[in-house]
Amino acid sequence: MTKVTAQMSVSLDGFYAGPRHDGDGDWLQSAESAKFFRVTRWVINAMAWRERQGFAGGEQDVNSDIMAETFEAAGAYVMGRRMADGGEVPWGDEPPFRAPVFVVTHRPRPILARQGGTSFTYVTDGIHSAVEQAKAAAGGKNVAVAGGGTLLRQVLAAGLLDELELHIVPVVLGTGMRLLDADLGLGDKEGIELIPTRVVHTPDVTHVRYSVDGRAPLLLDDRGSGA
Amino acid sequence: MTKVTAQMSVSLDGFYAGPRHDGDGDWLQSAESAKFFRVTRWVINAMAWRERQGFAGGEQDVNSDIMAETFEAAGAYVMGRRMADGGEVPWGDEPPFRAPVFVVTHRPRPILARQGGTSFTYVTDGIHSAVEQAKAAAGGKNVAVAGGGTLLRQVLAAGLLDELELHIVPVVLGTGMRLLDADLGLGDKEGIELIPTRVVHTPDVTHVRYSVDGRAPLLLDDRGSGA
Numbered sequence: 001m002t003k004v005t006a007q008m009s010v011s012l013d014g015f016y017a018g019p020r021h022d023g024d025g026d027w028l029q030s031a032e033s034a035k036f037f038r039v040t041r042w043v044i045n046a047m048a049w050r051e052r053q054g055f056a057g058g059e060q061d062v063n064s065d066i067m068a069e070t071f072e073a074a075g076a077y078v079m080g081r082r083m084a085d086g087g088e089v090p091w092g093d094e095p096p097f098r099a100p101v102f103v104v105t106h107r108p109r110p111i112l113a114r115q116g117g118t119s120f121t122y123v124t125d126g127i128h129s130a131v132e133q134a135k136a137a138a139g140g141k142n143v144a145v146a147g148g149g150t151l152l153r154q155v156l157a158a159g160l161l162d163e164l165e166l167h168i169v170p171v172v173l174g175t176g177m178r179l180l181d182a183d184l185g186l187g188d189k190e191g192i193e194l195i196p197t198r199v200v201h202t203p204d205v206t207h208v209r210y211s212v213d214g215r216a217p218l219l220l221d222d223r224g225s226g227a
Numbered sequence: 228m229t230k231v232t233a234q235m236s237v238s239l240d241g242f243y244a245g246p247r248h249d250g251d252g253d254w255l256q257s258a259e260s261a262k263f264f265r266v267t268r269w270v271i272n273a274m275a276w277r278e279r280q281g282f283a284g285g286e287q288d289v290n291s292d293i294m295a296e297t298f299e300a301a302g303a304y305v306m307g308r309r310m311a312d313g314g315e316v317p318w319g320d321e322p323p324f325r326a327p328v329f330v331v332t333h334r335p336r337p338i339l340a341r342q343g344g345t346s347f348t349y350v351t352d353g354i355h356s357a358v359e360q361a362k363a364a365a366g367g368k369n370v371a372v373a374g375g376g377t378l379l380r381q382v383l384a385a386g387l388l389d390e391l392e393l394h395i396v397p398v399v400l401g402t403g404m405r406l407l408d409a410d411l412g413l414g415d416k417e418g419i420e421l422i423p424t425r426v427v428h429t430p431d432v433t434h435v436r437y438s439v440d441g442r443a444p445l446l447l448d449d450r451g452s453g454a
Contacts, residue, residue: 012393012421012437013407014241019415031415034445038418044451055451156399166239170421170437172383174413180240186401188246188258191265194239194397196433201426208433210239210397218261218400224271224282 002135006145006152007070007165008179009039015176016149035176039169042204043067052096062200066207074099075141076134080151081105084120100137102130104151131160149179156192157184165209189218229362233372233379234297234392235406236266242403243376262403266396269431270294279323289427293434301326302368303361307378308332311347327364329357331378358387376406384411392436416445
């Protein structure tokens with residue numbers, strides 16, 4: 001059955017990048033990129049990621065296996081507009097997705113077909129529509145929410161996410177863009193419950209996969225005194 | 228050798244409690260307590276914690292083993308003023324620490340001796356002094372930073388923390404008091420690096436222990452293209 005999945009590299013304090021670089025100047029010299037580079041360093045070192053980019057070398061280790069598995073499981077992607085725009089040039093003629101990508105945007109645009117199986121379809125009627133179109137295109141594989149963080153939160157808040165894998169990188173960054181931030185629309189005494197289904201531990205990163213159980217009220221207990 | 232350690236139960240988005248309840252009304256009916264109760268539910272269910280509270284029952288499982296190990300490793304505690312004040316009545320005549328506790332406060336107060344080996348010493352000259360006094364009192368065991376989150380951040384920011392264990396509870400809470408928040412005083416391109424040394428995975432909580440390596444600059448890489 002097609003699941004809607006997402007995976008993201010985050011620091012121990014939950015950041016996937018530094019503070020958003022909106023102004024002039026070189027993104028590569030920004031705090032956004034410095035912190036993004038730190039949390040994705042394990043990805044850059046993974047052979048399975050490097051192969052998709054056409055780069056030689058890399059480590060053939062458990063981190064690479066997880067990256068390979070992540071690519072293999074996805075039959076289609078859903079992506080935010082900022083990520084799609086930012087990647088368009090660096091991903092080049094043969095982007096690493098090798099599957100249809102559905103970009104959530106307000107701006108209509110013709111389908112962009114690339115080599116190697118990747119195409120970008122621009123969806124202007126919202127995340128539910130983008131997820132539905134991706135499911136129909138996934139060929140029985142999963143729909144992966146590629147990012148960025150804002151789209152991932154929207155998909156989680158809308159109850160559309162079945163599985164979340166966090167790659168928790170052992171660094172505290174202090175400031176930046178948080179994956180799980182306050183705009184989830186949760187009530188004061190409400191949470192989104194998950195079930196951890198797999199933990200893989202390496203020196204560089206801890207991979208924790210969750211099945212998303214959904215919103216639930218937070219209940220008080222008697223702190224053990226009455227049991 | 229005496230290490231300075233800390234451990235805290237946090238939600239997947241990093242909260243150890245809901246938004247601070249400062250106003251009138253019943254703390255037990257607040258969002259602060261609802262979220263605190265959720266992330267500490269595994270503790271309440273652990274037999275090793277219940278024994279220290281004088282409560283019967285509980286689960287004798289790996290979570291309880293971790294709680295027992297945590298109690299056993301601590302020869303002295305450092306604690307924030309708000310936590311000490313909040314616990315004074317509920318902890319009663321025989322608090323669960325069974326070791327000297329050094330409370331960081333601005334308000335001088337005589338030592339409070341309790342039954343079972345617990346004492347509270349009120350330290351008015353800062354966290355370095357409190358940690359030093361706790362080390363001297365720890366009898367070769369570790370100094371545990373008991374909390375709350377504000378004190379833990381101060382100890383981490385000051386470079387005094389050797390080991391951090393997070394008990395990551397599989398729930399997203401959206402708002403509240405974050406353990407690792409922006410007041411760590413990190414620069415734009417600076418992080419605190421850690422090394423994960425142990426991961427224990429249970430359905431209720433993922434225990435990740437880190438050795439704290441310290442502050443380090445964040446370096447750009449070539450994104451793999453030049454290797």
